[in-house]
Amino acid sequence: MSSEFNHDKILLSTSSLNVGYREKRSTISVAEAINFEVKTGELVALIGVNGSGKSTLLKTLSGQIPALSGEVKIDHQLLSGLLDKDLGTYLSLVLTNEPVSRQLTVMELVALGRHPYTNWMGQLSKIDIEKVNKALSQVDLVQKEDKLCDSLSDGQFQKVLIARALAQDTPLILMDEPTTHLDMFHKAYVLQLLKTIVKTSQKSILFASHEINLALQLCDKIILIDEGKVDFGTPSELIQKGAFKTLFPADFIVFDENSKTFRMKIQND
Amino acid sequence: MSKAFINHFLLFIVLLVGIILSLSLGSVSIPFQDILKSLFGLSIENSTWDYIIVNYRLPKTITAILIGSGLAVSGLLMQTLFRNPLAGPYVLGLSSGASLGVAFLIMGASLLSGFFGEFLFSKWAIILSASGGSLVVMLAVLSTAQRVKDTMTLLIIGLMVASLTSAIVSVLAYFSSSNELQLYIFWSFGSLGNLSWQEVGILSICWFIGLSFAIFCLKNLNALLLGENYAKSMGVQLKKNRILIIVSTSILAGSATALAGPIAFVGLAVPHLVRQLVPTNDHRILLPSIILGGAILMLFCDIIAQLPGSESTLPINAVTSIFGAPVVIWLLLRKRKLNF
Numbered sequence: 289m290s291s292e293f294n295h296d297k298i299l300l301s302t303s304s305l306n307v308g309y310r311e312k313r314s315t316i317s318v319a320e321a322i323n324f325e326v327k328t329g330e331l332v333a334l335i336g337v338n339g340s341g342k343s344t345l346l347k348t349l350s351g352q353i354p355a356l357s358g359e360v361k362i363d364h365q366l367l368s369g370l371l372d373k374d375l376g377t378y379l380s381l382v383l384t385n386e387p388v389s390r391q392l393t394v395m396e397l398v399a400l401g402r403h404p405y406t407n408w409m410g411q412l413s414k415i416d417i418e419k420v421n422k423a424l425s426q427v428d429l430v431q432k433e434d435k436l437c438d439s440l441s442d443g444q445f446q447k448v449l450i451a452r453a454l455a456q457d458t459p460l461i462l463m464d465e466p467t468t469h470l471d472m473f474h475k476a477y478v479l480q481l482l483k484t485i486v487k488t489s490q491k492s493i494l495f496a497s498h499e500i501n502l503a504l505q506l507c508d509k510i511i512l513i514d515e516g517k518v519d520f521g522t523p524s525e526l527i528q529k530g531a532f533k534t535l536f537p538a539d540f541i542v543f544d545e546n547s548k549t550f551r552m553k554i555q556n557d
Numbered sequence: 558m559s560k561a562f563i564n565h566f567l568l569f570i571v572l573l574v575g576i577i578l579s580l581s582l583g584s585v586s587i588p589f590q591d592i593l594k595s596l597f598g599l600s601i602e603n604s605t606w607d608y609i610i611v612n613y614r615l616p617k618t619i620t621a622i623l624i625g626s627g628l629a630v631s632g633l634l635m636q637t638l639f640r641n642p643l644a645g646p647y648v649l650g651l652s653s654g655a656s657l658g659v660a661f662l663i664m665g666a667s668l669l670s671g672f673f674g675e676f677l678f679s680k681w682a683i684i685l686s687a688s689g690g691s692l693v694v695m696l697a698v699l700s701t702a703q704r705v706k707d708t709m710t711l712l713i714i715g716l717m718v719a720s721l722t723s724a725i726v727s728v729l730a731y732f733s734s735s736n737e738l739q740l741y742i743f744w745s746f747g748s749l750g751n752l753s754w755q756e757v758g759i760l761s762i763c764w765f766i767g768l769s770f771a772i773f774c775l776k777n778l779n780a781l782l783l784g785e786n787y788a789k790s791m792g793v794q795l796k797k798n799r800i801l802i803i804v805s806t807s808i809l810a811g812s813a814t815a816l817a818g819p820i821a822f823v824g825l826a827v828p829h830l831v832r833q834l835v836p837t838n839d840h841r842i843l844l845p846s847i848i849l850g851g852a853i854l855m856l857f858c859d860i861i862a863q864l865p866g867s868e869s870t871l872p873i874n875a876v877t878s879i880f881g882a883p884v885v886i887w888l889l890l891r892k893r894k895l896n897f
Contacts, residue, residue: 350790352786352789352790372789372792372793372794373792373794374792375790375792376790376791376792377792379790380790380791381786381787381790383784383786383787386783386784386786386787387640387784388782388783388784388787389640389782389783389838391832391836391837391838392782392837392838392839393837396837396838396839397783400779400780400782400783400791401791403776403779403780403791403792403793404791404792406776408773408776409775409776409841410775410776410779410841436836452783456791
């Protein structure tokens with residue numbers, strides 16, 4: 289079903305990217321020598337422990353903070369060369385913990401995704417409404433379009449935010465922990481939804497997540513940040529390399545290569 | 558959209574009622590036919606009535622509409638900009654900033670009069686200094702708000718700004734003459750009356766400019782409902798947009814404060830009251846509703862301030878506070894629902 293797309297098209301690539309923060313006098317490098325490529329129709333997970341620099345990398349990729357050195361290219365154009373107003377047509381975001389107003393209907397919030405395309409008053413054209421409706425049906429929220437976001441569950445609201453990014457209709461979607469605050473079923477559901485989206489549309493999704501076990505089963509590629517070092521490859525490539533062995537302290541959590549899952553090591557007292 | 562249209566229509570009817578009441582109530586009772594005649598330029602027997610309506614009641618009604626809607630819109634803009642339901646020109650110290658500007662002008666005038674002469678005492682000078690004062694406070698509050706996202710902290714900062722400015726005003730007052738002091742105190746009581754047609758004209762120019770900026774920001778204000786990171790990712794130029802919103806609020810709140818004195822709570826309360834009626838956050842629908850709502854509230858506060866049937870008038874500031882303070886308390890009590 290996905291054969292109709294050109295899977296060799298590279299949407300996002302980095303070369304010798306170095307990310308971190310600039311402080312008044314010094315620069316604090318968080319992760320170095322990052323090289324990866326995201327192609328059309330790929331679901332890519334960004335994995336790393338707390339404080340490993342996932343958010344910093346994501347912010348750099350989305351242009352919120354500048355790279356310390358190296359290059360980020362979106363659709364073969366340098367990210368640093370894109371204007372603010374054009375960036376919104378290349379990549380869209382799904383973020384957590386933003387002060388998003390919930391006093392909007394599902395429809396209104398998703399329609400805000402059309403912002404880069406509407407006129408100065410934000411008037412929705414026929415095409416805009418079509419795209420919004422398509423996004424709503426992709427996340428299965430058509431029935432709730434007139435509901436106030438305030439009345440939705442966390443899982444449903446997450447779907448609204450994903451629909452907003454879909455309505456923005458960009459080739460690339462970056463997500464920051466799209467499954468936090470969700471129960472196990474909704475985590476699996478949302479990730480499965482992302483998989484379906486990339487397989488049925490010419491979009492690529494890169495998401496930061498702590499759901500390593502689910503990501504290993506589902507994702508096409510994984511970017512693994514471990515103590516400032518970055519590995520990139522398909523789940524099986526990374527497993528073969530033994531990249532997951534050192535991710536967590538071995539006396540607490542071990543990686544079982546046969547079942548491709550992390551397991552807690554039961555402490556005997 | 559049709560529901561929004563009905564709401565706007567209802568608000569418009571209430572506004573018309575308010576305008577009629579505001580024109581017909583006063584210490585002198587004038588028959589309604591004569592009011593209409595006078596408004597349409599027909600001659601009426603009693604020329605005193607004609608004078609009262611054309612030179613007192615009509616400018617006052619227009620002032621109430623302009624100031625009520627202007628303050629309410631600046632409240633809406635601040636609430637969205639700060640993503641904070643308790644933001645408003647009075648609460649965050651914009652009115653105090655305007656007062657400080659005016660205090661510097663009136664009481665510091667003797668030091669500067671040599672340079673500027675006549676200009677200092679014109680209404681334009683008062684508006685400029687009031688808008689400048691509120692702009693300074695707005696910038697200061699904004700720079701702190703970048704660091705604190707917490708509602709309460711922002712309110713306390715507003716409170717501190719207010720007490721700081723009132724301290725500076727006291728220092729200025731200590732060194733100024735009794736004439737200047739009296740001038741300042743009368744201004745600070747606040748009043749919608751006593752505005753000449755020329756001043757109403759100045760006010761409407763400021764209102765028009767401030768509102769134009771606000772209309773220009775409408776689309777980006779909606780994007781800001783998702784927070785600044787989302788807005789930026791959709792192509793909103795945050796800095797430019799922030800400057801436009803700040804200039805708009807400062808002109809609206811500054812000019813209103815300059816000509817009518819510091820008026821409390823209208824800017825904070827109206828957006829919330831209107832949201833009860835028009836349950837949306839789409840600024841394209843909210844803005845006209847809030848213009849109407851602000852005008853209505855101000856007209857009725859002014860009608861109450863005149864104490865119908867009596868000769869005396871309460872300071873408008875007192876009336877809006879009596880009305881507005883409970884609204885703030887009510888908002889704080891249902892804080893869990895303030896995720897607006």
